Amino acid sequence: MILADAGCEVTLWARRPEVAEAINTTRTNPDYLPGFVLPEGVRATTDPAEAADGAEFTVLTVPSQTLRENLARWAPVLPSDTVLVSMMKGIELGTAKRMSEVIGEVAKAPAERVAVITGPNLAKEIADRMPAAAVVACRDEAVARRLQTACHTPYFRPYTNTDVVGCELGGAVKNVIGLAVGIADGMGLGDNTKASLMTRGLAETTRLGLSMGADPQTFSGLAGMGDLIATCSSPLSRNHTFGTNLGRGMTLQETIAVTRQTAEGVKSCESVLDLARRHGVEMPLTETVVDIVHNGKPPLVALKELMSRSAKAERH
Numbered sequence: 001m002i003l004a005d006a007g008c009e010v011t012l013w014a015r016r017p018e019v020a021e022a023i024n025t026t027r028t029n030p031d032y033l034p035g036f037v038l039p040e041g042v043r044a045t046t047d048p049a050e051a052a053d054g055a056e057f058t059v060l061t062v063p064s065q066t067l068r069e070n071l072a073r074w075a076p077v078l079p080s081d082t083v084l085v086s087m088m089k090g091i092e093l094g095t096a097k098r099m100s101e102v103i104g105e106v107a108k109a110p111a112e113r114v115a116v117i118t119g120p121n122l123a124k125e126i127a128d129r130m131p132a133a134a135v136v137a138c139r140d141e142a143v144a145r146r147l148q149t150a151c152h153t154p155y156f157r158p159y160t161n162t163d164v165v166g167c168e169l170g171g172a173v174k175n176v177i178g179l180a181v182g183i184a185d186g187m188g189l190g191d192n193t194k195a196s197l198m199t200r201g202l203a204e205t206t207r208l209g210l211s212m213g214a215d216p217q218t219f220s221g222l223a224g225m226g227d228l229i230a231t232c233s234s235p236l237s238r239n240h241t242f243g244t245n246l247g248r249g250m251t252l253q254e255t256i257a258v259t260r261q262t263a264e265g266v267k268s269c270e271s272v273l274d275l276a277r278r279h280g281v282e283m284p285l286t287e288t289v290v291d292i293v294h295n296g297k298p299p300l301v302a303l304k305e306l307m308s309r310s311a312k313a314e315r316h
Ligand SMILES: NC(=O)c1ccc[n+]([C@@H]2O[C@H](COP(=O)([O-])OP(=O)(O)OC[C@H]3O[C@@H](n4cnc5c(N)ncnc54)[C@H](O)[C@@H]3O)[C@@H](O)[C@H]2O)c1
Pocket: 015, 032, 061, 062, 063, 064, 066, 070, 087, 088, 089, 090, 121, 122, 123, 124, 260, 261, 262, 264
């Protein structure tokens, strides 16, 4: 929608023929965005070759853990000069790779042809054309500027950044912190708790980023603090809502059963922790989320353990 509103011709690839058909005939996606009419510049197909034909930008937004498998199928039909754009906010399980790394590896694309769009961009608010800012990151600033122009609309204001690592980490870790804040909400805890989780969550994200060569300033920008605020404050966030259900006492299976859309943090909390361990970085909040979500630790027990950790200086 944003790309079409900015004047681009857009072809969506859809898995299900009925979704492509609905988009082409009614300009709606009744399953995922009922009530929203897509702009004229958007059409859909189930044929990846048709979707990729002549594409200046190829925007990838499948659930992170399915990217490698999907992209392996699409890679042969991608134009050799297309810029591959990730909107995914996850880290691959098993490899602990960022999505841009998976893209580079599978599509054999150099870093100059891989970009990221991230920031406080809750889908429903975007579909409502409510004003939002974002970050368009690419190691090659000229490519970032081209993409910035391609997605700049009166309601969507993208800023460029060359710190791809920091932008991707901000997006992936905020989902884990969003789960933690949701759990706190579900437990009936207050705003001091939430503010503390968000702030210390950003501190551990920054710590990880620094160890991976990211620019620490990225984390106080839209990809870091901005997205963290949106995710941790909004009931529209799937990660936040997932956490709230867990905090209210639902089991993991019950929570998964009532969650239809992708909550990336549920899987990525494990890969973020894996990444942190590979870099020798302590991430106590991420570890706590993994314990609650995957190791069956009751939230109250996890909270007590978190609060009784040894006292530290703030910058640690
Ligand atoms: N929704 C948002 O507000 C938002 C905003 C910014 C970034 N993101 C990121 O976008 C990525 C995708 O999330 P989303 O919001 O589109 O999720 P979603 O659950 O709303 O949609 C996922 C889409 O992928 C499809 N899908 C599921 N499994 C698939 C598979 N194995 N192969 C191919 N397609 C598959 C689904 O049919 C659906 O169309 C995530 O990394 C998320 O963090 C989401």
